[in-house]
Amino acid sequence: MGKDSKKDVMFEKMIEQKKEVKIVRRIVFAIALVVLIIGLVGSRAVYKYITESLQPVDPDSEETIEVEIPIGSGLSSIAETLEDEGIIRNAKIFKYYAKFNNESQFQAGTYALSKSMTLDELIQSLKTGKVYREPVFTIAIPEGLTLKQIAKIVEKKTSITEQAFMSYVEDEKTIDDLMGKYPNILTDEIRNENIKYPLEGYLFPATYPFYEENPSVETVVETMLDATAANLTPYLTYLQEQEKSVHWLLTFASLLEREATAKTDRETIASVFYNRLDIDMPLQTDPTVLYALGEHKDRVLYSDLEVQDPYNTYVVKGLPPGPISNAGKSSIDAVVEPSDTDYLYFLADKEGNNHFTNSYEEHLKNQAKYLSGD
Structure with a gap:
């Protein structure tokens, strides 16, 4: 074979090799393109999968x-x-x-x-060790509020009107259902014919978190009753030993709560009430008169003291038929552990300081001394 023939053969082989390289490159490019597409699709799927897995299972669930x-x-x-x-x-x-x-x-x-x-x-x-959720909103219920006042606060914070709230807590079926759910705190005493509102005093003062925008009135009321049950459980043994009821405790505590000022000694006021009860002396506490009247007054008149109502402790001896407001833990504790005194009278001066005495004559002197000019 001549030199020219050898060159031709080598040239043809080079052309064939170039064609093979092009084919291989095309195949590699095609494979790479397919892998890239699969990778992109896969990464999107993975991203979506992870993102969804990080979300709550059911954001609207209340269960x-x-x-x-x-x-x-x-x-x-x-x-x-x-x-x-x-x-x-x-x-x-x-x-x-x-x-x-x-x-x-x-x-x-x-x-x-x-x-x-x-x-x-x-x-x-x-x-x-606690269930932690960020509440949508909270409702703050202070001490010393009546059921109607609580209803007004609920109306401001939720879609539940004051009327709807009061209708719910006054409904006989509601009371039956709640007595079944809370047998340790809701007894037949709340059905006394003289009771104005069965659940008066039973919605514990606290700040309540809610995790839905529009909780039902049932949810709101039961959330507050849950707090009442939790806070009263430690006192159940004491009440059993003293042969007293939760209703008695909340009624007594509500009087202390309504008589209290920022500087009030609840334990000493409790002792005054106990001492009066021991000698069958009327409690004569003004907040019960206002509750009987169903209105707020800056000053109770002598004519108001004569109103004929089961809640008026000026005309009816002993505790009123039921609580006149909700009561905080400090007032409840004061009922359980009152001061040991022989006081029968007390009054708060213009600064909110209380003055106690065991005689009516001294009480009149305190009135002249601290309340003159009223």
């Missing part, structure tokens, strides 16, 4: 689910339990999210959790 976290549970088992109970979407995502935020020290216990809770809220609950 609470009891979840038991045993002692010694690790992060993996806790995450699996939450997924099994439907509280979270994905156990692995929860686990990675907790680790990423350096959260792993969780407490054992029984939790009332919701599908509407975020991962952060769940983590805070498991860390503190």
Whole structure:
């Protein structure tokens, strides 16, 4: 074979090799393009999957689910339990999210959790041992308020009108249902024929968080009764030993709450009332007169003291038929642990300081001394 023939063969081989390279490049490019497309689609799917897993299972859920976290549970088992109970979407995502935020020290216990809770809220609950949720709003109920005053506050904070609130708490079926749910605090005493409102004094003063924009009147009332039940439970043994009732305690405490000023000694006022009750002397406390009248007055007149009403402690001996307002813990404690005195009279001066005495003559002198010019 000549030199020219060899060159031609080599040239043809080079052309064939170039064609092969082009084909390989095209195949590689095609494969790379397919991989890229798959990668893009996959990454979007993964992103969507992770994003959804970080969201609450049901943001609108109001249901609470009891979840038991045993002692010694690790992060993996806790995450699996939450997924099994439907509280979270994905156990692995929860686990990675907790680790990423350096959260792993969780407490054992029984939790009332919701599908509407975020991962952060769940983590805070498991860390503190308490159910943690960011409330949509709160309702602050101060001490010394009547049921009607509470209804006005609820109306300002919710879509529940004062009228709807009062209609609910006065409804006989409502009272029957609530007595069944709260047998330790709601007894037949609230059905006394002289009672103005069965639930008067039974809605505990506190700041209440709510986790939905428009809670029902049932939810609002039962949330407050839950607080009452929780706060009164420590006193049940004492009441049983003294053969007294929750109704008696709340009625007595409501008088202290309404008589109280910023500087009032509730324990000493309680002793005055106890001393009067012991000798069958009328309590003669002005707040009961105002409650009987159903109106607020800056000053109680002598004619007001004569109003014929079961709540007027100027004309009826003993405690009134029921509470005249809600009472805080300090007033309840004062009923349980009053001061040991022989006082029968007291009055508050213009600065709110109380002056006590055990004789009517001294009481009149205190009136002249501290209230002259009224």
